Amino acid sequence: MSATATKKAGFGSVLWDYLTTVDHKKIAILYLIGGFFFFILGGLEAMLVRIQLIQPDNNFVSAQFYNELITMHGTTMIFLAAMPLLLALMNIAMPLQIGARDVAFPFVNALGFWLFLIGGIVLNISWFTGGAPDAGWTAYTPLSIFSEGHGLDYYSIGLQIAGFGTLMGGINFLVTVITMRAPGMTMMRMPLFSWTTFIASVLILFAFPALTVGLFLLTFDRLFGANFFDPSMGGNVVIWEHLFWIFGHPEVYILILPAFGVFSEVIPTFSKKRLFGYSSMVFATVLIAFLGFMVWAHHMFTVGLGPIANSIFAIATMAIAVPTGIKIFNWLFTMWGGTLRFTSPMLFALGFIPSFTIGGMTGVMLGAAAADFQYHDTYFVIAHFHYVIVGGTVFGIFAGLIYWWPKMFGKVLNEKMNHWFFWLFFIGFHLTFFLQHFLGLMGMPRRYWVFLEGQGLDLFNFISTIGAFFMAAGTILFMYNIVWTAMKEPKASGDPWDGRTLEWAVSSPPPHYNFKQLPLVRGLDPLWIEKTEGNGKMQPAEPLGDIHMPNNTIIPLIMSIGLGIAGMGIIYQVDNPMWWIVAVIGFIIFFGSMAVRSLKDDLGHHIHKEDLEKEGDGSNG
């Protein structure tokens, strides 16, 4: 099943291969396609928002549509773009980096992807059935309870389905890292990206249940007559805020830690130096994750929790700056004394450092509870979190995509176009968001459909919109580059960047069993060690033998579709009880496929020793 075999196959069989795949490398490509599609969709929503705000009292979109746009922009970008794109990177790189042949539960891996995709599709169907959710991506109650139409029902059901998928992905990666490392790959020899994948998975495991619970309560309030959040029935609206942010704050670390991991791979590779302060980087990652659970109420300083709670959460929030600062300095000193190559992944890493430092600075400023009384819910907050999420996560995603693109598709993206892409995106990003800090302080609250004339807000809003067009232009160039590279660029070697870690010890793209013989890991940056101390190739840790691999299966897709159908039935049963039939059919498909999976033995297949010998040595040539 090497790349040449798939190239000869017809479109239908390739499609079937991807629909049924359980291979982590193909699932990574699926996540990439799904995530990038939603990234473009969320980007379009953002462009409409910025066009609406290009001048005061603008009437480009209606108030209701504007609210749907901001809600869907936030929800799409967080849940359906950033998360899956990071999962794409985790899927392609982490198993290779730890020297595993696949993740621990390939079936669950596929199921996680299909659930995410179906959840995202269900959420976006709302555009065509009378209006998308309109209560903000935070869906604060009771606004989300009172919201008319089915928009918020799509929100709660769609995110619930996508959230199941993410939760499964997280558990899967945890087990993979714990149980499937190659011989010699101790925890403290693991590449930083695998570490951050591991820690982010821990965060997913503990944070997503809070969202699940919150969404269930919301669903029951809206569809089954419960009153958890209805003030007139004695419900408490602040509970939702707590549940949402107990999930929501760790979520931003789920987004940023893997990006930190990407930079911790890219910077050493292109500095030709090992990561400075490796163990303190690991420790800082763990500390950030731990503190990340202690600070959710800094999103709620103005709710009225009282000065004691506010002070405690303020100090905890500021404390996170310490491990984050450690990371920034470690990256700087990794470059110190190295030989820097300014490839496009490295440019994104270099663009990230000042951008994220600004985001971190405003983060500490926001953490000062008293001052947050002014910043809260203004464009200052918008600017801050775009500095961390775009300047951190999105830069990290692009750095990682470009870096691992050869591992996914066997070709290096065109560097010249990627340089242009970086500069357009980087300049556009700062143009869009830097002045928004000041807009907020000058009195512009967030989620404002219009701002009035004569408030001194016109110029900065105009500049901000212009910046957004730069970012859009950059993204279009990147898409063009993808097509151009697929057609024109030559095939890449297994190690096009002069890499240091295990994923560069196999061909690009790797054979579907990854490693013919599991490699023996002799220290941090195992491939680098072999390059400097050995013959440049990984030593095998086992004799050549049969490899046991899982079979492809269509069941994850069918299961997810079943759950999607059930979700639609549940949304509409309030209008007409006949929809219960749809819901029941959906659940039958869902549980039926689960039963088939459980009752029918699928023991996988073996790749025989003789066939492996024929295929060459499987390492980079």
Added chain:
Amino acid sequence: MKGLTSKFKAVGALMILALILSGCGEEFLSALRPQGQGASDILSLMILSIAVMMFVFVVVMVIYVFVILKFRKKKGQEDFIPEQVEGSHTLETLWTVVPIILILILAVPTVQYTFSLVDTSPQVNAEGEEEDQIWVNVTGKQYWWHFEYEGMDVTTSQEIYIPTDRRVYLSLHSEDVIHSFWVPTLQGKIDVNPTGNRNEIWIDADKEGVYWGKCAEFCGPSHSLMDFKVVAVSPGEFEQWVKDMRNIDPEETPESEVATAGQEVFANNCMSCHANGTSPNKIGPNVSNFGDRERIAGVLEYNKENLMEWIETKGEEMKPGNMMTTAAYDLSDEELDQVAEYLMSLSPSEITPENAEDNEYIESDLSDLFIDQEENEDEGSEGESEGDSEGESEEDSDSNQ
């Protein structure tokens, strides 16, 4: 001596920073141009945090620029292998300890202000006596604001009048979704919750002026149109305003005939939601001093055309999703004109937003207002056995939570 000059330099840099920031935004709206104690306390904390953070940023950027310039790969270095440094205990300790110290520097004033900004206990004056407090019950509704002056028998909507140089204490709650009360020039924002906690905060203004207020918590389609104004007048003028506002006679006949006709239209069509005077009705905004408003519906320019259009269309386009669209009235063009004329004639007090901009300062310690208040309270307790005072005492206990 050297330490002293560097201190001066630091203070100088801070002042320049403050100056740059104060150039940002409008005087009536920008948090960077504070006009009251709350906002200036917060600004000083902001400036401290920006200064600390700028220090960090400069250090990072200096290393960053140096590294990029110095260590870029040069020609002929293809085979050069840099030393594979593991780390450095000294450096790593340094960049762990220094940030901790910086954060401690920031944490102390943060905690201090976090407490003081929401401290609604009475101010103590120079003689060591506790000042009487002006309490206003604030209600947020989609998409307007309602203000009831506790114990003063004054009710108004959309524009809250406060005396300068004195704290006014607010007790806030919402009757529908969550809103947030924000006057950037005077004080930070505080959420206005429909259940649970009834939040309290204080505001004050150093000088007269009309300050813009905003709803800062996403509350529906017209969230961006939920503006209000704080009219800060001198204490003497405020006292006058309170006295005028509590003596409104809603039955009083307006001067012009058109307005008189409008009064009847109003009584027949609008009174069920909109009160004139001190009536507790707050289904819709109170119109007592509608003639003195700065804006119509909080955001539209104040003129008769806009007002008539608003009443005719029930604000459907002007404030999408507002609750007036459910009102059942249907007025003819003539009636529209009459009711608009009537509303614009409602000006029970000589004190209007103009007084906030005339620089005329009338002294008062406002003690008159509190004497009346005590009398009112006495009457209240005497009449407790009577049926109709029950609502009032309930309200009192509500606001004391």
